[in-house]
Amino acid sequence: MFRQAISIASLGSVLLLAACGNGEPEPPPPRPVLVVQPQPASAMRESYPGEVHARYEPELAFRIDGKVSERLVEAGDRVRKDQPLARLDPQDVRLQLDGMRAQVTAAEANLRVAKAEYDRYRALLGRQLVSQSQFDSADNAYRSAAARLQQAQAQFDVASNQVDYAVLRASRDGVIARRSIEVGQVVAAGQTAFVLAADGEREVAINLPEQALERYRIGQEVEVELWSQPGRRYAGQIRELSPAADPNTRTYSARVAFSDQDVPADLGQSALVTVRRAAKVPLAVPLSAISAEREQAFVWRVRNDSTLQRVAVRTGPYGERLVPVLEGLQADDWIVMAGVQLLSEGQPVRPVDRDNRPVELAPQE
Structure with a gap:
């Protein structure tokens, strides 16, 4: 009898507590979810290692x-x-120069003799003591001597230049x-x-694979990241593209010029050239963030009030880790990337990043 009285009292206490709570169960705490933001699809970006060179690199050689x-x-x-x-060693060219100098001296002496003969025959022709043909012979000898001197002088100049060479x-x-x-x-x-390597403009030399050559053109915009300055990207463009492949590597050499000539790039530095394709770059999310129902892919997006929204998306070809999303997402969206099969529409959540840090959502407008 005493035990029955205790049970009735306990039941009354429970009913009293339930009445105080209006009969409503306490809501569960928000579920923690791991979230990420979409990123540019890597399949639409290609990177190639390169080396910083001077724009002008003349090969210097003896003449x-x-x-x-x-x-x-x-x-x-x-x-x-x-x-x-x-x-x-200047010995041989100096000997040639001495020989040419001697020929010039001989030609000058020969010209003086021919000039004296020419003057004498011209005076005798005026007094009609020699025939016209004799004067013409002296005139031709004088002209020939002058030409030989000019030739010897030219050869001497060449030999003199060779000493400088x-x-x-x-x-x-x-x-x-x-x-x-x-x-x-x-x-x-x-x-x-x-x-x-001449002072002035700097550029990056890269090699493009044969199968990707048709995707690139002169003037195409690229991004250059110097390995000495990680995370900092400089704008550039393809300035030169070889029309023939290297016979050993079967790659096509290309030169990338910086858009800003004040880029602090030193000769020989390593660089990474990133080329975007001409098409619009889609966003991509991890493979684990994609679910599907009735052949319709969807993701779970976290609203600004920390509740979930189911968003239908159109995807591209699936990759090993990422899935390109062609329609349905914005770059600043937060997407649940794990445990998506246990979520529901409007469910309150507590979003955290990969380092288990709370994610601050943008306030509602």
Whole structure:
């Protein structure tokens, strides 16, 4: 009897508490969900490694054959315009110059004799002591001697220039990018001795694969990221595109010029050139964020009041990790990326990012 009285009292207490709560169960706390924002579809962006070069890189070479007697600079040295870089043994060219000088002297002496003969025959012709044919012969000899002197003088000038050609000079201000000669080496005329990276504009050299060449054109806009400045991108464009593939790598070389000439890019720095395709770049979400019902794909978007909204989307070809979303999303949307099969429309949630930090949603307008 006593136990029955206790049970009735307990039941009365429960009913009293229920009456105080108006009979409504306490709502469950908001469910934590992992959210992300859509990102540009990586399939529409292609990146290629490259190296910073000078816009102008002339190959410097001697204009005559010879043996290198002196090398004055090394790769990486800064040089000024007309600065001597290397010298050839001048003995042979000086001997040629001496020979040409002797020929000039002989031609001058021959011209003086021919001139004296010409003057004498002209005076005798005026007194009618020689025939016209004799005077014409003297005149022709004089003209021939003058021509031989002119020829000898031209050859002397060439030999004189060759003495100057024995010294290789920088064509403009810049840095020696490559050296290809050593002291004692015999070089041919036109053989590359140095490559000069001229001061001024800088650009990035890249190699494009054969199968992707049709997607690129001269003037196409790109983005350049220097590996020494991660996260900072500079605008550029494709300035030059080789019409022929490299026989060894089967790639096409290209040059990318910076749009801003004040970019702090040093010679030899590594860079990453990112090229966007001509089409509009779609957004992409993780594969785990996509659900489907009756052949209609959808995602769960978090509203500004921290409740869920089911949004139908049109997707592109599925990738290994990401799915391009062609329609239905904006770049500033927050999308649930895990546990989507357990969610419902209008459900209150507590959004967190990958680092388990609360996500601040934009206030409702």
